[in-house]
Amino acid sequence: MKSFAYVNAAGEKEAVAALGPERGRFLPLAGGMDLLALMKDYIAQPDRLVNVKGLDRAIARTPDGGLRIGAAVTLTQLAESAEARRMYPAMTDAAAEVGTPQIRNVGTVGGNINQRPRCWYFRNEEFPCLKKGGSTCYAVDGENQYHAIFGDGPCHIVHPSSLAVPSVALNAKFRVVGPTGERVVDAGEYFQMPDRNLFGETVLAPNELLTHVMLPPPGAARTATYEVRFKQSHDWPLAFASVALSMSGDTVRGARVVMGAVAPIPWRSPAAEAALTGKRLTEEAAMTAADAAVQGAKPMTLNSYKVQIARTAVKRAIMKAAGLKTV
Amino acid sequence: MAPKKKDEPGFSRRSFLKTVGAGGVAAGVLGPASTAEGQNVKAIGPAASPIQLNVNGKFHRLEVEPRVTLLDALRTRLNITGPKRVCDRGSCGACTVILDGRTVYSCSMLAIEAQGKVIRTAEGLTEGTVLHSVQRAFCDHDGLMCGFCTPGFVTAAVALLEKNPKPTRQEARKALDGNICRCGTYPRVLEAALNPKSAAGVKRG
Ligand SMILES: Cc1cc2nc3c(=O)[nH]c(=O)nc-3n(C[C@@H](O)[C@@H](O)[C@H](O)COP(=O)(O)OP(=O)(O)OC[C@H]3O[C@@H](n4cnc5c(N)ncnc54)[C@H](O)[C@@H]3O)c2cc1C
Ligand code: SF4
Ligand code: FES
Numbered sequence: 001m002k003s004f005a006y007v008n009a010a011g012e013k014e015a016v017a018a019l020g021p022e023r024g025r026f027l028p029l030a031g032g033m034d035l036l037a038l039m040k041d042y043i044a045q046p047d048r049l050v051n052v053k054g055l056d057r058a059i060a061r062t063p064d065g066g067l068r069i070g071a072a073v074t075l076t077q078l079a080e081s082a083e084a085r086r087m088y089p090a091m092t093d094a095a096a097e098v099g100t101p102q103i104r105n106v107g108t109v110g111g112n113i114n115q116r117p118r119c120w121y122f123r124n125e126e127f128p129c130l131k132k133g134g135s136t137c138y139a140v141d142g143e144n145q146y147h148a149i150f151g152d153g154p155c156h157i158v159h160p161s162s163l164a165v166p167s168v169a170l171n172a173k174f175r176v177v178g179p180t181g182e183r184v185v186d187a188g189e190y191f192q193m194p195d196r197n198l199f200g201e202t203v204l205a206p207n208e209l210l211t212h213v214m215l216p217p218p219g220a221a222r223t224a225t226y227e228v229r230f231k232q233s234h235d236w237p238l239a240f241a242s243v244a245l246s247m248s249g250d251t252v253r254g255a256r257v258v259m260g261a262v263a264p265i266p267w268r269s270p271a272a273e274a275a276l277t278g279k280r281l282t283e284e285a286a287m288t289a290a291d292a293a294v295q296g297a298k299p300m301t302l303n304s305y306k307v308q309i310a311r312t313a314v315k316r317a318i319m320k321a322a323g324l325k326t327v
Numbered sequence: 328m329a330p331k332k333k334d335e336p337g338f339s340r341r342s343f344l345k346t347v348g349a350g351g352v353a354a355g356v357l358g359p360a361s362t363a364e365g366q367n368v369k370a371i372g373p374a375a376s377p378i379q380l381n382v383n384g385k386f387h388r389l390e391v392e393p394r395v396t397l398l399d400a401l402r403t404r405l406n407i408t409g410p411k412r413v414c415d416r417g418s419c420g421a422c423t424v425i426l427d428g429r430t431v432y433s434c435s436m437l438a439i440e441a442q443g444k445v446i447r448t449a450e451g452l453t454e455g456t457v458l459h460s461v462q463r464a465f466c467d468h469d470g471l472m473c474g475f476c477t478p479g480f481v482t483a484a485v486a487l488l489e490k491n492p493k494p495t496r497q498e499a500r501k502a503l504d505g506n507i508c509r510c511g512t513y514p515r516v517l518e519a520a521l522n523p524k525s526a527a528g529v530k531r532g
């Protein structure tokens with residue numbers, strides 16, 4: 001990798017002060033599981049890394065009964081938190097399956113949500129694709145078996161973060177700090193489609209940091225994440241789904257259904273949510289919602305198999321949340 | 328390597344930087360610190376600077392650029408070659424070391440960030456010529472073929488057993504699934520990890 005200077009920032013103020021407005025020049029370094037690989041491949045070539053492991057690393061209850069997760073919390077810490085598991089299994093189940101134990105031991109919540117796409121053309125120095133300022137998306141006519149089945153391009157990545165999807169399903173708020181202060185962004189507004197933001201995946205400016213994921217009080221909601229993986233470790237899911245169901249008795253009063261690894265952002269399905277609302281929670285209801293969730297999918301040349309996988313993930317996530325058997 | 332004056336206790340580049348950082352000099356001395364943003368930022372490098380690593384109970388002083396990974400520092404600077412370099416991308420486990428009690432991929436961590444941590448490698452498990460019970464179990468259960476993945480697997484198994492001395496098969500599988508063996512010795516690796524004590528009584532030869 002290219003050489004760089006290193007800043008060990010004590011907290012968020014120092015970290016923000018050490019970043020700059022120019023994209024890619026000064027980068028935050030958390031666990032480094034994503035960033036160092038990008039640098040070894042010369043996809044990222046920062047002049048300076050700013051260690052942000054000094055950001056908040058606590059999981060704390062909020063006065064309103066929700067949970068506040070610091071950006072520097074590791075995935076292992078999140079997966080092992082009994083409180084987080086009791087309150088938001090959709091989140092802890094996702095954290096517990098990321099990559100491998102070694103990745104979860106150093107990978108952070110902030111780094112997970114802000115990790116860069118895995119598209120192999122993006123990751124390969126030899127392919128100057130659209131996202132890197134070129135004129136072609138090589139995935140369109142290329143090896144697109146793991147690419148998006150939703151969205152109109154022009155870039156067809158799937159968002160790589162396992163935590164982004166339950167964050168949207170749980171209606172999380174992200175606290176962001178920058179040079180002019182802090183702001184709070186809905187998880188659902190944080191991620192951006194490529195037609196709005198081709199060179200990044202989020203609303204974050206280069207000198208802003210994600211500092212906290214704030215989860216609202218769970219109330220009587222039942223939540224779950226269900227992933228379909230080709231390998232049991234060392235890999236991202238082929239497709240997955242996170243759901244949050246607010247119930248009265250066994251009737252669904254409200255639902256949030258979000259799919260992962262199917263689009264450039266966590267892909268919410270209002271149609272699946274409508275299909276569930278007001279219904280009793282049964283396998284049939286889950287199936288109808290899953291059918292609705294993949295309506296309108298537009299697979300590429302090699303990934304139509306993902307439509308069925310996404311459908312199964314939605315159905316099983318709903319059944320898992322309901323406490324029904326998934327297979 | 329003959330110790331340099333600069334490496335003597337009481338003087339580190341870091342403490343030097345702390346002293347000058349508050350003044351206006353920092354940006355000039357410290358490479359690409361920009362003027363528009365981040366004045367007074369205490370940057371280290373990109374040139375080599377002294378660090379201290381605690382590996383297998385011994386302190387080592389060395390000078391590395393910030394871009395040097397813990398794996399490369401261990402292997403090429405300290406001659407601690409138990410951790411292997413295979414993928415160099417956090418995808419195989421050959422470089423696994425135990426850092427403050429948890430397994431990490433040393434290829435995916437900067438050496439500079441491993442300061443102040445307790446680092447353990449396969450080398451540190453052996454006492455003199457006496458193998459650790461997990462190392463013996465790998466021998467007795469034939470937990471290796473070419474052996475290239477073995478130091479990584481052994482350290483992962485040790486980290487598991489120190490946290491959870493009686494893991495279930497499922498727990499052991501999950502704890503070891505960050506390591507890959509191209510020779511496919513997984514069933515025997517699992518047996519070794521599950522039977523560290525029984526190995527001690529087994530007569531070999
Ligand atoms: C083999 C393998 C398998 C994997 N499998 C999965 C998987 O199944 N699911 C999954 O989700 N991920 C997976 N990953 C990706 C893994 O890198 C992330 O899960 C990890 O959480 C990244 O966290 P980190 O702290 O190491 O991030 P870093 O590498 O330190 O940072 C990642 C990016 O986020 C930026 N960043 C870091 N912190 C902040 C912050 N607070 N605010 C703003 N920007 C920030 C960095 O600048 C960088 O661009 C896998 C990785 C590997 C190598
Ligand atoms: S999908 Fe996006 S990142 Fe991949 S080649 Fe196309 S433009 Fe590049
Ligand atoms: S060399 Fe570090 S994980 Fe492969």
Ligand code: FES
Nearest residue numbers: 472474508509510
């Ligand atoms: S024994 Fe050869 S790679 Fe595992």
